[in-house]
Amino acid sequence: MTVTRFAPSPTGYMHIGNLRTALYSFLIAKHDGGKFILRIEDTDRERLVEGATDIIKSTLAVTGLNYDEGPDVGGDHGPYVQSERKEIYMEYAKKLVDMGYAYYCFCTKDRLEKLHEEDATGGYDRHCRNLSKEEVEKNLADGVPFVIRQKMPLEGVTSYVDSVFGEISTANSELQDQILMKADGYPTYNFCHVVDDYLMGVTHVVRGSEYLTSTPKYALLYDAFGWERPTYVHLPLLMGKNEDGSVSKLSKRHGAVSFQDLIKDGYLPEAVLNYIALLGWCPKNSETEFFDLDGLKAAFTIDGVSKSPAVFDFDKLLWFNGEYIHKLDDVKFRELIGDFIKSDIPDNINKEKMLSLLKTRISKLSEIDEKMAFFIALPEYDKELFLNKKNKIADFDIVKTVLLEAKATLCGVDSFDNDTLFTSLMPIAEKLAIKTGTLMWCIRIAVSGMAATPGGATEIMEVIGKNESLARIDVALDKLA
RNA sequence: GGCUCGUUGGUCAAGCGGCUAAGACACGGCCCUCUCAAGGCUGAAACAUGGGUUCGAUUCCCGUACGAGUCACCA
Numbered sequence: 186m187t188v189t190r191f192a193p194s195p196t197g198y199m200h201i202g203n204l205r206t207a208l209y210s211f212l213i214a215k216h217d218g219g220k221f222i223l224r225i226e227d228t229d230r231e232r233l234v235e236g237a238t239d240i241i242k243s244t245l246a247v248t249g250l251n252y253d254e255g256p257d258v259g260g261d262h263g264p265y266v267q268s269e270r271k272e273i274y275m276e277y278a279k280k281l282v283d284m285g286y287a288y289y290c291f292c293t294k295d296r297l298e299k300l301h302e303e304d305a306t307g308g309y310d311r312h313c314r315n316l317s318k319e320e321v322e323k324n325l326a327d328g329v330p331f332v333i334r335q336k337m338p339l340e341g342v343t344s345y346v347d348s349v350f351g352e353i354s355t356a357n358s359e360l361q362d363q364i365l366m367k368a369d370g371y372p373t374y375n376f377c378h379v380v381d382d383y384l385m386g387v388t389h390v391v392r393g394s395e396y397l398t399s400t401p402k403y404a405l406l407y408d409a410f411g412w413e414r415p416t417y418v419h420l421p422l423l424m425g426k427n428e429d430g431s432v433s434k435l436s437k438r439h440g441a442v443s444f445q446d447l448i449k450d451g452y453l454p455e456a457v458l459n460y461i462a463l464l465g466w467c468p469k470n471s472e473t474e475f476f477d478l479d480g481l482k483a484a485f486t487i488d489g490v491s492k493s494p495a496v497f498d499f500d501k502l503l504w505f506n507g508e509y510i511h512k513l514d515d516v517k518f519r520e521l522i523g524d525f526i527k528s529d530i531p532d533n534i535n536k537e538k539m540l541s542l543l544k545t546r547i548s549k550l551s552e553i554d555e556k557m558a559f560f561i562a563l564p565e566y567d568k569e570l571f572l573n574k575k576n577k578i579a580d581f582d583i584v585k586t587v588l589l590e591a592k593a594t595l596c597g598v599d600s601f602d603n604d605t606l607f608t609s610l611m612p613i614a615e616k617l618a619i620k621t622g623t624l625m626w627c628i629r630i631a632v633s634g635m636a637a638t639p640g641g642a643t644e645i646m647e648v649i650g651k652n653e654s655l656a657r658i659d660v661a662l663d664k665l666a
Numbered sequence: 667g668g669c670u671c672g673u674u675g676g677u678c679a680a681g682c683g684g685c686u687a688a689g690a691c692a693c694g695g696c697c698c699u700c701u702c703a704a705g706g707c708u709g710a711a712a713c714a715u716g717g718g719u720u721c722g723a724u725u726c727c728c729g730u731a732c733g734a735g736u737c738a739c740c741a
Contacts, residue, residue: 192741193741194740194741196740196741226741228740228741229739229740229741231740232740232741294739297738297739301738305667306667306668306737308737332739350670350671350672353670353671354670355669355670356669359668359669359670359737361737361738363738364738364739366739367739368739369739371739373738373739373740373741374740374741375741378741393735394670394671394672394734394735395735395736395741396735396736396741397670397671397735397736398669398670398671398735398736398737399736399737419671421671421672422734422735424734426676426677430676431733432733432734433734434734434735460678463678463679463690464678465678467678467679467680469680472689474678474689474690474691491678491679492671492672492673493671493672493673493734494672494733494734494735495677495678495679496677496678497677497678498676498677498678498691498692500677500691500692501677501678501690501691501692502691503691504690504691504692505691507703511703511704545703545704546702546703546704547703573701575701576701607700610700620700621699621700622699622700622701623700624700625700625701626700626701628700629700629701630701633701635701635702636701636702637701637702637703638701638702639701639702639703640700640701640702640703641699641700641701641702642700642701643700644700
């Protein structure tokens with residue numbers, strides 16, 4: 186059975202790149218009907234951020250990436266928080282020492298720093314690699330602080346096959362005797378993720394390509410323990426576009442790059458998920474780009490993952506988001522938009538009508554206030570706005586005539602709905618021998634004060650009601666007087 | 667700097683030895699229209715570069731350039 190995991194460290198917000206890793210990891214498991222595990226990697230005690238784990242969990246929850254095993258869900262391989270597994274790692278590390286694949290190192294941080302100053306590219310000089318058994322025992326007995334390092338082979342080459350990038354080979358001489366267990370008794374990522382992945386039965390290790398070159402070290406660990414190596418699936422990086430046109434790893438300076446920032450900005454989780462699924466992966470033989478989670482589960486295969494980094498394009502995300510919003514039914518839309526409406530809506534406004542007018546004209550929920558402002562209050566505008574070449578409105582006389590006629594007609598209309606308004610006003614066009622466009626242009630400018638509006642003149646009047654419509658026409662007439 | 671990986675239009679990308687080199691976003695034009703949006707049609711726009719291999723290379727190999735990643739008691 187395919188078993189994958191998402192193993193974030195709780196150091197803050199949920200980066201969109203992490204979310205994509207979680208998504209792909211989830212999809213690889215679920216495409217095969219396998220299991221998806223959440224594991225919290227909190228071994229760096231200094232970078233821990235309060236509440237970060239909750240953000241991770243809630244993000245997975247709202248995106249539907251439900252895990253079969255994990256903290257607060259349980260499972261046969263718990264605990265799922267690494268700080269609660271501390272003893273396990275020490276046990277396995279000692280096993281490695283006994284087998285000759287690791288060793289105690291008593292070098293102080295000061296010594297390491299000095300080493301680095303002398304030769305910045307040299308790395309650790311393996312000073313403790315060949316300490317005698319007696320020396321080690323004595324130090325241990327004396328309580329000298331220690332770390333445990335992996336004993337890398339000095340010669341030869343280590344290779345592994347990545348299912349996205351193919352065979353990756355590294356000369357063992359490139360490999361540092363990396364630290365497995367830190368002086369504080371906690372393991373490093375380099376060690377504990379291997380132990381946990383094995384113990385939890387993870388078959389596919391899915392992670393960003395920044396691990397591509399360190400994976401040989403992990404493969405060596407599997408070999409040392411005599412464990413079968415997992416399938417490695419490294420994902421292309423997510424990039425952001427810089428102002429000077431260059432690209433670099435997607436980060437805060439590129440804009441809102443955490444999932445919660447995006448949501449706060451009015452993006453829909455479904456749209457975000459759909460968009461990031463397509464960053465670095467392409468479905469086989471699909472003519473649509475629209476996928477919900479079930480669609481992704483069915484379509485996702487590893488051979489569709491690309492090797493080259495993908496630049497995050499906010500324009501396309503925005504387009505996707507707009508598409509998702511437009512497809513919402515009105516009830517759902519009203520529910521979602523509620524949190525984003527900050528302004529007070531006066532009683533004269535037909536809120537439902539207004540929102541359905543706006544629904545197809547916004548691309549993210551946060552645009553709502555700005556887009557509906559003119560319904561609430563007539564904006565300042567200049568009478569020049571009435572002039573319009575396309576409708577052959579070259580002077581204000583015709584505008585005035587139209588508005589006077591419209592006012593007269595409107596006063597006698599009681600039912601201010603779109604259809605009634607339209608059929609009531611149309612005779613004016615006939616009477617004045619002008620086009621519908623010309624007639625409605627004048628009225629629309631008067632009731633909106635804007636050159637471009639969501640909806641036509643009659644729809645706007647339906648929203649703002651009779652009194653307000655007439656009042657706005659009077660304002661226009663005043664301007665033209 | 668060493669090592670590793672990558673390179674198809676501005677962006678996401680299909681392609682897996684022979685194609686007029688798909689599609690999507692963004693951009694331009696036209697249509698529709700009660701302005702806008704949506705929708706329909708349409709246009710411009712790409713195989714980094716030099717060598718091979720081959721009857722034939724975007725596709726395979728090597729070099730170059732460019733880009734990225736990585737070289738922590740961080741993950």
